[in-house]
Amino acid sequence: MNKTIESKLQNLNIEKRAFIDGIYVDSIEGKTITKLSSVDGRDISGLSACTELDINKAVDAAMRSYQDGQWRKMSLKDKKNIFYKFANLIQQNLEELALLDTIETGRSYKNYFFDSIPKAIEAIRWFAESVDKIYDHAISTSYTSSATIIREPLGVVGIITPWNDPLVVALWKLSPALLMGNSVVLKPAEQSSFSILKVAQLALEAGIPKGVFNVVPGYGTEAGKALALHNDVRGIFFTGSSLVGKQILQYSGLSNMKKVGLECGGKSPFIVTKNYSNFQKTSEVLAKNIFYNQGQICSAPSRLLIDNTIKAKFLELLLLESGKYTPKNPLDLESEVGAVVSFKQKERIEAYIQSGIESGAKIITNTTKKTPVDGGAYIQPIIFDDVHLDSLIAQDEIFGPVLVVLGFDTIEQAIEIANHSKYGLAASIWTNDFNEAHYVSRALESGIVHINSYGDDDYTVPFGGVKESGLGKDKSIYAFDEYSNLKTIWMNFEIVRNDT
Numbered sequence: 001m002n003k004t005i006e007s008k009l010q011n012l013n014i015e016k017r018a019f020i021d022g023i024y025v026d027s028i029e030g031k032t033i034t035k036l037s038s039v040d041g042r043d044i045s046g047l048s049a050c051t052e053l054d055i056n057k058a059v060d061a062a063m064r065s066y067q068d069g070q071w072r073k074m075s076l077k078d079k080k081n082i083f084y085k086f087a088n089l090i091q092q093n094l095e096e097l098a099l100l101d102t103i104e105t106g107r108s109y110k111n112y113f114f115d116s117i118p119k120a121i122e123a124i125r126w127f128a129e130s131v132d133k134i135y136d137h138a139i140s141t142s143y144t145s146s147a148t149i150i151r152e153p154l155g156v157v158g159i160i161t162p163w164n165d166p167l168v169v170a171l172w173k174l175s176p177a178l179l180m181g182n183s184v185v186l187k188p189a190e191q192s193s194f195s196i197l198k199v200a201q202l203a204l205e206a207g208i209p210k211g212v213f214n215v216v217p218g219y220g221t222e223a224g225k226a227l228a229l230h231n232d233v234r235g236i237f238f239t240g241s242s243l244v245g246k247q248i249l250q251y252s253g254l255s256n257m258k259k260v261g262l263e264c265g266g267k268s269p270f271i272v273t274k275n276y277s278n279f280q281k282t283s284e285v286l287a288k289n290i291f292y293n294q295g296q297i298c299s300a301p302s303r304l305l306i307d308n309t310i311k312a313k314f315l316e317l318l319l320l321e322s323g324k325y326t327p328k329n330p331l332d333l334e335s336e337v338g339a340v341v342s343f344k345q346k347e348r349i350e351a352y353i354q355s356g357i358e359s360g361a362k363i364i365t366n367t368t369k370k371t372p373v374d375g376g377a378y379i380q381p382i383i384f385d386d387v388h389l390d391s392l393i394a395q396d397e398i399f400g401p402v403l404v405v406l407g408f409d410t411i412e413q414a415i416e417i418a419n420h421s422k423y424g425l426a427a428s429i430w431t432n433d434f435n436e437a438h439y440v441s442r443a444l445e446s447g448i449v450h451i452n453s454y455g456d457d458d459y460t461v462p463f464g465g466v467k468e469s470g471l472g473k474d475k476s477i478y479a480f481d482e483y484s485n486l487k488t489i490w491m492n493f494e495i496v497r498n499d500t
């Protein structure tokens with residue numbers, strides 16, 4: 001392991017308490033979370049396990065800040081300047097934030113430093129640049145009346161995030177929510193709270209008034225549930241599993257019918273037809289997207305659908321590419337792929353692998369490699385062939401480095417297999433036939449379709465799924481709609497001059 005990184009890690013002062021009303025505070029009941037880092041099993045316990053009492057305190061603080069209006073009524077120009085400063089402060093603390101995320105989630109430091117956290121910073125800048133480019137509407141309904149349609153903040157908004165890309169997902173939601181004038185209480189995943197707790201302090205330093213952005217760590221079933229059930233919270237925006245997403249919908253119905261946004265799981269199909277010529281490129285793109293971050297990406301293409309006539313040749317190339325994603329110590333600077341997030345997640349993935357073997361599917365990758373760090377939680381890339389369409393490995397989101405291969409004979413069959421899933425997040429079709437590309441991309445039940453590519457990413461484009469992959473959109477101008485309500489104001493005019 002890199003000694004400099006290790007000594008920087010040792011010198012970090014990790015904040016593990018909630019951030020409420022502009023200060024760090026212990027949880028009211030004083031409970032903490034015990035956990036070991038998946039990097040090497042070191043003890044990283046001590047994160048506050050907040051409960052309903054802390055959530056109530058944070059919502060009260062958020063409500064006070066919303067009602068005093070200092071942030072809500074601030075001009076867009078001033079909000080933007082604060083946001084640029086906020087982005088700069090995160091940039092200045094990039095190394096520390098990357099270390100915090102690595103030690104908590106096991107994902108590689110290099111990923112966080114060069115890819116993930118820069119994308120989170122970009123989100124802040126992109127939304128700040130965009131917020132004054134969207135206009136409200138005025139409609140001349142008649143000669144003597146008109147109506148304006150304006151966006152208004154929801155009020156106090158709750159955000160619940162997962163662990164797989166901690167700051168990116170948080171800032172995709174936080175940026176449009178704050179810029180629309182809401183006050184926010186964010187409940188990060190219990191596996192990954194250190195970096196966002198640090199970011200909360202940076203937001204205050206940048207000029208976001210106290211109480212406007214609060215972070216309350218803790219378990220989902222306690223702190224997350226209390227936030228989603230709170231009657232003063234007017235919107236709850238969640239990224240995580242579909243199972244919990246469905247509970248969030250129920251909490252809204254059981255409380256105040258708060259607005260709900262859900263970004264949930266996926267089992268995304270990657271369809272390779274015989275009409276595509278560059279299989280080398282295709283295999284590189286597939287291996288990168290399924291095995292990056294040990295497969296813990298919601299939109300990872302975890303199902304390869306391949307024309308049976310090219311399957312053998314394609315799998316040969318894919319096996320070579322997969323070897324490049326063997327996990328290594330995430331604290332080594334050249335390491336691309338680190339550990340899975342936790343020992344529990346490792347057990348969960350291994351149970352799926354076992355179920356695949358029992359269902360008759362065959363592993364075609366080399367699984368005998370040694371673990372890169374003793375005491376850590378690592379899984380070698382797995383590719384299953386001879387997969388039964390209705391088996392668990394073909395239907396469930398494993399959220400690990402596991403790819404299933406499903407052959408097809410006709411393009412109709414490929415579409416049928418692709419849509420035979422409760423999920424609909426992302427998909428891809430590889431073909432040089434323009435008509436086939438159009439036909440398949442329209443037929444796929446998916447929020448995002450890539451033609452001859454995968455994982456294209458830009459803030460101008462909305463991200464989100466259909467079916468049990470979720471409701472609503474992150475990113476792009478459309479994200480502002482999620483965190484605001486439209487209000488119609490009618491204006492009627494009396495004609496005062498007789499000559500008109």
Ligand code: NAD
Nearest residue numbers: 161162163188189220221224225240241244263264265298
């Ligand atoms: P998870 O659903 O277990 O937890 C997500 C968050 O919800 C955590 O903060 C957790 O504490 C909280 N939570 C858990 N139970 C809760 C409850 N009863 N009430 C309120 N909150 C509760 O998901 P995870 O394991 O942290 O993340 C992995 C999942 O996230 C995968 O399914 C993945 O596909 C999904 N994800 C989706 C996207 C997307 O944009 N579509 C992005 C990243 C991750």
